Amino acid sequence: MNVVALAFVALFAVNAMAVEPNERLADPALEARARDVSQALRCVVCQNETIDESNAELAKDMRMLVRERIAAGDSNQEVLDYMVARYGDFVLLKPRFNGETIVLWLGPLLLFGAGAAAVLRRVRKASDHAPTVAPLSDAEQKELAALSGTAPPERPS
Secondary structure, three states: HHHHHHHHHHHHHHHHHOHHHOOOOOOHHHHHHHHHHHHOOOOOOOOOOOOOOOOOOOHHHHHHHHHHHHHHOOOOOHHHHHHHHHHHHEEEEEOOOOOOOHHHHHHHHHHHHHHOOOOOOOHHHHHHHHOOOOOOOOHHHHHHHHHHHOOOOOOOO
């Protein structure tokens, strides 16, 4: 059983290390920056993985490009801007908040608000049309008392 568990761990550990040793920068501080930037960029082939995690050839090229830009002295933001200019806004895992993406950011809130308003309106409308129950007449009270075997309640005069 332990051998099977160890095999699964080894299998997933290999996939988790998409960054190859020959891609790494010699300076640990620059490598850490490169990893941070790589984790903010989407692999345009895999689409739901960062370029740091992806094994696609294009992701490898993108990782190398990030490291080249960082080694050349670009800031993290300059590298991100360069990648957006080259691949489009889609390359960012977390889209920027601007006029073009306002619907993307506020859309879920607006849809939730519209849904909550619709439910509230439906509940209020249903309560407005709830049937009103008229009190039992004297004859109905007596019949109910006879069926249940209890004395009918006295009505206030």
